[in-house]
Amino acid sequence: MKNICVVGTGYVGLTTGVCFADLGHSVTCIEIDLHKLELLRSGKSPIFEPGLEELQERNMRAGRLRFTDDYAVGIPDAEFIFITVGTPMGEDGSADLTYVKAAARSIGQYLRSGSIIIDKSTVPVGTGDMVENIIAEYAGPDVKFDVVSNPEFLREGSALSDFFKPDRIVLGAKNREAAQRVAALHETLGAPIIITDLRTAEMIKYASNAFLATRISFINEIAQICERLGADVREVARGMGADKRIGPHFLEAGVGYGGSCFPKDVLALYHMAASAGCHPQLLQAVMDINSDARKRFVKKVETVLGDLEGRVIGVLGLSFKPNTDDMREAPSVDIINSLLKKGARVKAYDPVAMARAEELLPTVTFTATAYDVAKDADALLLVTEWNEFKQLDWQRIKRYMRQPVVIDGRNLYDPREMRNLGFIYWGVGRGEAPVPIMEEAQNIGD
Numbered sequence: 001m002k003n004i005c006v007v008g009t010g011y012v013g014l015t016t017g018v019c020f021a022d023l024g025h026s027v028t029c030i031e032i033d034l035h036k037l038e039l040l041r042s043g044k045s046p047i048f049e050p051g052l053e054e055l056q057e058r059n060m061r062a063g064r065l066r067f068t069d070d071y072a073v074g075i076p077d078a079e080f081i082f083i084t085v086g087t088p089m090g091e092d093g094s095a096d097l098t099y100v101k102a103a104a105r106s107i108g109q110y111l112r113s114g115s116i117i118i119d120k121s122t123v124p125v126g127t128g129d130m131v132e133n134i135i136a137e138y139a140g141p142d143v144k145f146d147v148v149s150n151p152e153f154l155r156e157g158s159a160l161s162d163f164f165k166p167d168r169i170v171l172g173a174k175n176r177e178a179a180q181r182v183a184a185l186h187e188t189l190g191a192p193i194i195i196t197d198l199r200t201a202e203m204i205k206y207a208s209n210a211f212l213a214t215r216i217s218f219i220n221e222i223a224q225i226c227e228r229l230g231a232d233v234r235e236v237a238r239g240m241g242a243d244k245r246i247g248p249h250f251l252e253a254g255v256g257y258g259g260s261c262f263p264k265d266v267l268a269l270y271h272m273a274a275s276a277g278c279h280p281q282l283l284q285a286v287m288d289i290n291s292d293a294r295k296r297f298v299k300k301v302e303t304v305l306g307d308l309e310g311r312v313i314g315v316l317g318l319s320f321k322p323n324t325d326d327m328r329e330a331p332s333v334d335i336i337n338s339l340l341k342k343g344a345r346v347k348a349y350d351p352v353a354m355a356r357a358e359e360l361l362p363t364v365t366f367t368a369t370a371y372d373v374a375k376d377a378d379a380l381l382l383v384t385e386w387n388e389f390k391q392l393d394w395q396r397i398k399r400y401m402r403q404p405v406v407i408d409g410r411n412l413y414d415p416r417e418m419r420n421l422g423f424i425y426w427g428v429g430r431g432e433a434p435v436p437i438m439e440e441a442q443n444i445g446d
Contacts, residue, residue, distance in 0.1 A: 001024055001025055001026055002025045002026070002079050002080060002185060003025070003026050003028075003077050003078050003079050003080075004017075004020050004025050004026065004027045004028070004078060004079070004080045004081075004082070005027075005028050005029075005030065005074040005075055005078035005080070005081045005082070006020075006027060006028070006029045006030070006081075006082045006084055007029075007030045007071075007074075007081065007082065007083050007084060007085060007103045007106075007107065008030070008031070008083065008084040008085035008086070008099070008103070008121070009029050009030075009031045009036065009040060009046070009067070009084075010047070010084065010085075010086055011047055011049065011154065011156055011159060011260070011326075012084045012120055012121065012152045012154060013029065013082070013084030013085070013120075014029070014040075014045065014046075014047065014049075014052065014056070015049065015052060015154055015159045015160065015163055016082055016084055016120060016152070016163070017029040017065060017082075018052060018055050018056045018059060018065060019055070019160065019163040019164065020185075021059035021062075021064040021065040022055055022058070022059055022064075023188060024064070025064065026064055027059075027064060027065050027066070028066050028067075028068060028073065028074040028078070029065070029066070029067050029068075029074075030067075030068055030069065030070075030071060030074045031067055031068075031069060032069050034069065037067055037068075037069050040056075040067040041067050043056065043057045043060055047325070047326075048323075048324060048325040048352050048353075049156065049157070049159050049160070049323075049324065050157065050160070050323055051160050052159065052160060055160065071106045071107065071109065071110050072110050075106075075107055075110035075111060075112075075115075076110050076111075076112050077112075078115060079114070079115060079116065080115070080116050080118060080182065080185060081107060081111075081115055081116070081117045081118065082118045082120050082150075083100060083103050083104070083107075083117065083118065083119050083120060083121055083131070084120045084121055084152075085099035085100055085102075085103050085121055086099050086121070087099070087100060087121050087122055087123055087264075088264070089263075089264045089267060089268070092271065093267040093268065093270065093271045094124070094268055094271040094272070094275075095122070095123065095124050095264070095268045097123065097124070097127065097130070100119075100121060100123060100127065100130075100131065101130075101134060104117075104130075104131045104134035104135050104138075105134055105135075105138050107135055107138075108134060108135040108136070108137065108138025108139040108143075109138050109139070111135065111139045111143050111145060112143065113142070113143050113144040113145065114144065114145070115145050116145065116146050116147075116148055116178050116181060116182060117131065117132075117135060117145060117146070117147050117148070118147075118148045118149075118150045118182060119131060119147065119148070119149045119150065119151075119202075120150050120151065120152050121152075122151060122152070122205050122206070122209075122261065122264075122265060122268075123149075123202060124202070124206075124268060124272055125199045125202045125203050125206070125272060126199060126202070127202060128147050128148075128149045128172065128198035128199070128201075128202060129198065129199075131147055132147045135147070146173060146174070146175045146178035147173070147174075147178075147198070148171055148172065148173040148178055148179055148182050148198075149170075149171065149172035149173070149198050149201035149202050150169070150170065150171055150172075150182060150201070151170055151201060151202065151204060151205035152205075153166065153167065153168075153170075153205075153208065156259060156260070156321065156323070156324040156326055157321060157322060157323030157324045158323070163189075164189060165189070165191075166189060166191040167191065167192075168191055168192045168193070168194055169183065169186045169189070169191050169192070169193045169194065170194045170196070170201050170204050170205070171183060171193065171194065171195050171196070171201060172195075172196050172197050172198040172199070172200055172201025172202065173195070173197070173198060173201075174197070174198060176195065179195045180195070183195065205265075206265055206268065206269040206272075207269075209261055209262055209265040209266065210265065210266050210269050210283060210286070212250050212262065213257055213262040213265075213266050213286050213290070214282065214286050215249075215250040215251060216250055216252075216254075216256065216257045216262075216290070217256075217257075217285070217286040217287075217289035217290050217293075218289075219233065219237055219250075219251045219252065219253045220253050220254070220256060220289055220290070220292075220293045220428075220429075221289050222236060222237075222253070222429065223253035223428050223429025224296065224429065225429075226429035226430070226431060227428075227429050227430075227431070230431050231429075231431050232429070232430050232431045233253045233411075233428065233429030233430065234253070234411055234429075234430065236429075237251040237252070237253070252410070252411070253411060253428045253429045254293070254331075254409050254410045254411065254428055255293050255294055255297045255331040255335065255383060255409040255410070255428070256289075256290040256291070256293035256294055256331050257290055257320075258320030258321070258328070258329040258330045258331050259320040259321060259324075259326060259328055259329055259330075260326060260328045260329070262329075263287075263290075263329040264329070266283055266286055266287055267287065269283060270283040270284065270287070293331075294331050294334045294335055294338075295338070297331075297335055297381075297407065297409050297428075298335055298338045298339060298342075300407050300426050301313065301339065301379055301381065301407055302342070304379065304405050304407070304424060304426065305378055305379055305403075305405065307343075308339060308342040308343055308344040309342070309343030309344075310343060310344075310345070311343075311344045311345070311378045311379070312344070312345050312346075312347065312376055312377045312378050312402070313339050313344045313345070313346050313347070313377060313378065313379050313380075313381060314346075314347050314348070314349075314373035314374055314377035314379070314380045314381065314401075315332060315335070315336060315346060315347070315348040315349070315364075315373065315381050315383055316348075316349060316350075316370055316373060316380065316381065316382045316383060316384070316386075316389050317332065317349075317350055317382065317383040317384025317385065317386055317389065317410075318330060318332045318348055318349075318350035318353045318354065318357045318383070318384060319332075319350055319352065319353035319356075319384055320332075320384070321384065322384060322385055322386045322387065324352075324353075325352045325353040325355070325356050326353070326356075327353055327356045327357055327360055330353075330384075331383060331409070332348070332357075332383045332384065333357075333360055333361065335381070335383060335409075336348065336361055336364060337361075340363060340364075345365070346361075346363075346364045346365070347364070347365045347366075347367055347372070347373050347375075347377065348361070348364050348365070348366055348367070348373065349366065349367045349368075349369060349370050349372065349373045350384065350386070351386050351388060354366045370388070370389060370392060370397075371392075371393075371396060371397065371400060374397040374400040374401050375400045375401075376400070376401070376402055377400070377401050377402060377403075378401075378402050378403050378405065379403065379405040379406070379407060380397065380401065380405065380406050380407070381406075381407045381409060382406070382407070382408045382409055382410055382412055382413070383409050383410070384410070385410040385412045389412060390412060394418070394421050394423070395421070398421065398422060398423065403424070404421075404422055404423045404424060405423070405424045406418060406423050406424070406425050406426075407425075407426050408425065408426065408427040408428070409428060410428075411427045411428055411429075411430065413425065413427070415427055415430050
């Protein structure tokens with residue numbers, strides 16, 4: 001059993017602390033937000049992540065997991081100290097390291113020799129060196145420590161599985177022995193371990209997220225071409241994905257990527273590259289295509305309905321992806337705000353994210369069920385593909401709607417089936433041309 005301290009209890013920090021406690025270690029999590037701390041101490045998770053709260057409660061009862069706002073409690077006895085604080089997007093697109101710097105200063109004040117500080121937050125290349133310098137300044141010359149970069153690769157909604165069954169563990173350090181000590185902490189997970197230098201480890205995280213975002217933007221570009229040429233992007237993606245060199249993952253066309261990682265990390269990498277005198281034109285294209293995907297989705301609504309002034313639009317799904325309540329950079333926010341600016345009235349439903357969405361979208365009407373969203377709606381938009389939306393009673397929905405229009409932003413439904421049910425249906429890159437859809441809409445209005 002090792003003594004571990006985790007600084008910060010966001011998605012990464014809380015998952016890291018809870019899971020290491022479940023592996024049998026003694027874990028202290030530091031959280032300076034007193035409201036959040038009170039919630040954590042009561043056994044409640046401030047975030048929605050399947051299975052996390054149950055694991056948190058179990059390890060608290062076992063005495064392996066505790067929460068505090070006092071660095072003097074968590075730092076001195078810790079052999080491993082994980083920094084998992086937020087690195088939000090700055091005004092210029094770079095990563096804001098305010099919280100990382102504050103954590104490093106506080107750690108330095110209470111640090112004892114022999115500890116390893118582990119950067120798990122997504123941080124720009126060179127941050128490990130900065131953290132080392134800050135801690136050394138506050139700890140004093142007699143305190144010996146090492147800094148290791150251990151970027152996280154946790155997907156929201158699948159964080160527990162990703163922790164316990166990772167594809168790889170990436171570790172970067174100046175002192176290889178320190179990296180090996182951190183590797184030993186992860187050895188029970190049975191994953192391949194990559195040990196490299198600090199800056200390379202930091203770059204691996206950004207390059208990984210940027211590549212995945214690039215795949216999403218690529219297939220959305222192909223989807224646009226498919227719509228113009230009459231091809232089906234889902235079949236195109238299936239044919240591409242069968243190639244072992246390409247693979248099927250992250251080739252689902254839709255309304256673009258969102259969340260706490262991809263938008264922030266692609267922009268931060270772009271900023272790092274530009275600051276270093278590079279010309280990151282591919283990264284710029286990835287961001288532009290992602291933004292355009294949301295604009296095209298709203299344009300489809302206008303193509304079908306015409307002027308949106310006074311139209312009632314129902315939105316299914318608000319979080320940036322299923323199995324999370326995270327609304328950060330969620331496509332739904334841009335889409336809904338655009339609809340509102342065009343004069344539409346918006347109703348929305350999401351299984352878990354409505355409380356967070358209400359803060360961002362105060363003029364939207366939130367309903368209790370997906371069926372309530374459909375009542376008197378001129379169009380129904382599928383934005384987040386929650387499981388409960390896969391088996392809706394479409395005959396019931398059709399009876400509720402003013403006009404049977406469905407714009408599917410995630411290609412969740414079969415176009416032929418929806419049209420056979422009497423819906424005007426439009427997916428993303430499914431080979432359907434916009435002119436017939438406009439004609440159908442006009443016929444409904446006649």
